[in-house]
Amino acid sequence: MKKKNWWSILEPIITQYGGNKIELNYETPFQLLSAVILSAQTTDKQVNKITPPFFARVREARDVMDIELEDIEEHLKYVNFFRNKSRYIKETGTILAREYDGIIPNDLKLIQTFPGIGIKTAKVVLAVLYDMPYVGVDTHIHRVMNRLGIVDTDTPNQTDREIDRIFDTHTKQLLHHPLVLFGRYHCLARKPKCETCKLQKDCKYYQKK
Numbered sequence: 001m002k003k004k005n006w007w008s009i010l011e012p013i014i015t016q017y018g019g020n021k022i023e024l025n026y027e028t029p030f031q032l033l034s035a036v037i038l039s040a041q042t043t044d045k046q047v048n049k050i051t052p053p054f055f056a057r058v059r060e061a062r063d064v065m066d067i068e069l070e071d072i073e074e075h076l077k078y079v080n081f082f083r084n085k086s087r088y089i090k091e092t093g094t095i096l097a098r099e100y101d102g103i104i105p106n107d108l109k110l111i112q113t114f115p116g117i118g119i120k121t122a123k124v125v126l127a128v129l130y131d132m133p134y135v136g137v138d139t140h141i142h143r144v145m146n147r148l149g150i151v152d153t154d155t156p157n158q159t160d161r162e163i164d165r166i167f168d169t170h171t172k173q174l175l176h177h178p179l180v181l182f183g184r185y186h187c188l189a190r191k192p193k194c195e196t197c198k199l200q201k202d203c204k205y206y207q208k209k
């Protein structure tokens, strides 16, 4: 596929979902970071269900220093891998409070050195907080990009590298939320809603059906 076609293929998705924001609830940057850590292997809906009492205790990074790990685990016990995630939130919050004055640095490489912050989490947080041109590739984005034939990859990490290579800065700034929402609500993993999809003619998956 020629580069000039990618934008025209993705434009309907950006037009439909472009005004939307991340579906995780938060009030502060550290709460956003915590919610994104919690959302791995868990739906945003479930994260939003369990975070209000936790966020009432933990507003800023420094607040994790006043709450025991067991207490954090008790708040977060209804998300997958809550023990690891609780430890990541406590350790990362402590590092941010002690070394960065509680502020999340706008540095992709640096924040990946914090406990529990992988490439996807780092990119989502920086895109949302600082409007940086990153696409945090999750299973939805990985699936959509492969079905459309824009990439041909086996893992989200490979898709991440391909997106970085293929798209310019401006396009990457626009892509994250529309692609996640399109994958979450339209191009579903098991039963994609192809009959109402404007992308049929450009979709490799649909053309092979």
Ligand code: SF4
Binding pocket: 147, 148, 186, 187, 188, 192, 193, 194, 195, 197, 198, 199, 200, 203, 204, 205, 206
């Ligand atoms: S045609 Fe179907 S598989 Fe292709 S992008 Fe649309 S919903 Fe997804």
